[in-house]
Amino acid sequence: MSAKAGMKWASALSTATDTDKAVEETCAQISTDLRGARPDVAFVFVSPQHRSSFARAGAAVAKRLNHAHLLGCSGGGVIGAGREAEHKSALSITAAILPDVQIAPFHLDDDSIPGPDDPPRRWEERIGVKAADEPNFVLLADPFSMMRAEDMLRGFDFAFPNAVKIGGLASGANGPGKNALYLDHAFHRAGAVGLAFTGALSVDTLVAQGCRPVGRPMRVTRCSKNLLIELDRKPALGEVAELFENATEAEQELIRTSLFLGIVMDRFKIGDPRPGDFLIRNLVGLDANRGVLAVGALLDEGQTVQFHLREAGAASADLQAVLRRYTTDRLNATKGEALPVPPRGALLFSCLGRGENLYNKPNHDSNAFASEFGDIPLGGFFCNGEIGPVGGTTYLHGFTSCFGLFRNKA
Numbered sequence: 001m002s003a004k005a006g007m008k009w010a011s012a013l014s015t016a017t018d019t020d021k022a023v024e025e026t027c028a029q030i031s032t033d034l035r036g037a038r039p040d041v042a043f044v045f046v047s048p049q050h051r052s053s054f055a056r057a058g059a060a061v062a063k064r065l066n067h068a069h070l071l072g073c074s075g076g077g078v079i080g081a082g083r084e085a086e087h088k089s090a091l092s093i094t095a096a097i098l099p100d101v102q103i104a105p106f107h108l109d110d111d112s113i114p115g116p117d118d119p120p121r122r123w124e125e126r127i128g129v130k131a132a133d134e135p136n137f138v139l140l141a142d143p144f145s146m147m148r149a150e151d152m153l154r155g156f157d158f159a160f161p162n163a164v165k166i167g168g169l170a171s172g173a174n175g176p177g178k179n180a181l182y183l184d185h186a187f188h189r190a191g192a193v194g195l196a197f198t199g200a201l202s203v204d205t206l207v208a209q210g211c212r213p214v215g216r217p218m219r220v221t222r223c224s225k226n227l228l229i230e231l232d233r234k235p236a237l238g239e240v241a242e243l244f245e246n247a248t249e250a251e252q253e254l255i256r257t258s259l260f261l262g263i264v265m266d267r268f269k270i271g272d273p274r275p276g277d278f279l280i281r282n283l284v285g286l287d288a289n290r291g292v293l294a295v296g297a298l299l300d301e302g303q304t305v306q307f308h309l310r311e312a313g314a315a316s317a318d319l320q321a322v323l324r325r326y327t328t329d330r331l332n333a334t335k336g337e338a339l340p341v342p343p344r345g346a347l348l349f350s351c352l353g354r355g356e357n358l359y360n361k362p363n364h365d366s367n368a369f370a371s372e373f374g375d376i377p378l379g380g381f382f383c384n385g386e387i388g389p390v391g392g393t394t395y396l397h398g399f400t401s402c403f404g405l406f407r408n409k410a
Helices: 019-032 050-065 120-127 151-161 236-246 251-256 312-336 366-371
Strands: 008-014 040-045 068-074 076-079 085-087 093-099 101-110 136-141 167-170 181-183 186-188 192-199 201-208 211-213 216-225 227-231 257-263 278-287 292-295 304-310 344-353 379-385 386-390 393-397 399-407
Touching: 008 019, 008 076, 008 344, 008 379, 019 050, 019 093, 040 050, 040 076, 040 101, 040 379, 050 068, 050 093, 050 186, 068 101, 068 136, 068 192, 076 093, 076 304, 076 344, 085 366, 093 344, 093 379, 101 120, 101 181, 120 151, 136 151, 151 167, 151 393, 167 344, 167 379, 167 399, 192 201, 192 312, 201 312, 201 386, 211 257, 211 278, 211 312, 227 236, 227 312, 236 251, 236 292, 236 304, 251 257, 251 304, 304 312, 312 366, 344 366, 366 379, 366 399, 386 399
Parallel strands: 040 068, 136 167, 344 379
Antiparallel strands: 008 093, 040 093, 068 181, 076 085, 076 379, 101 192, 136 192, 167 386, 181 186, 201 399, 211 304, 216 227, 216 304, 227 292, 257 278, 257 304, 278 292, 344 399, 386 393
């Protein structure tokens, strides 16, 4: 059987308060959707209402699904079967049959991450796959114990520059040792867990950062590390003052509370930047006397930047634009000669600050995804930080929805 014919995904969600019942309901639905076949991988996400049964839940799912590779964690909100379950008991499983795909599990902690001076070979040895095998990764980490999460992402980019890395930080806990991490048969309270996929599988990513641009794109003409000194040879803070003066009353209120800087990461970008081109970062301080802004990212002279505003309407519009761009870009890439290979399943890693907290209604991002892609199995969770690439570099984001779309390798 060919990989194209054999790949199949399914996703299930249970809001049962009893953990054993939730496991049984979701596993039964997965078995039905996969027609009784054993999945090769299952992604499991569990809400804090199941905390007393965290350890048992993962083992029960692994046994019920005939010991498929397992990856998962606790989440302040859980996504499954294309639905978002927030502020309630929930457990989701998203599983897949992946012919001709090899899966390698790994667990990391701060002490086991190779150092910045180590060669890529050390990362290959530590993870168990080679860059030449063209792997892609799904990564989950505990924010209370994985202090070097961003170092980890830089290391993955260094050792596996062409690989996709997608995932998020576990959520739902208020202190160390209270989150859950699942990896095959093992249950962890700390560190990071992940799966490396090689073979007949491609992973595409969509990163919607919840902002809309305001003002105009500008060049960084003077900076020092994370200090933004001049934009188009004018004091950076003066550009903010001009932006505020020309804004509507509603925009002025957002500028006071929700102003961010978008940085175009592709230095060779031609034409005006579009949704998905920007890395959104916080403005973390200012020096009124010098007209300088402090940004939550290192800056380089010559970069294109644009200020952004964040609110529900902006987040919705940004998501729609990113979803549409994926479809049009892939159609353009085929030059009309063939239809692009469609996704067969997807994972959504969304910020705890999105969902009902932002939109005042459930299922916003999941519904937007379904409107663009149809009835593709979608699972995931609401994170304490989202992992996804912008401009070819992997970042830890906030207030973002990061999608991983899984399809047959063309």
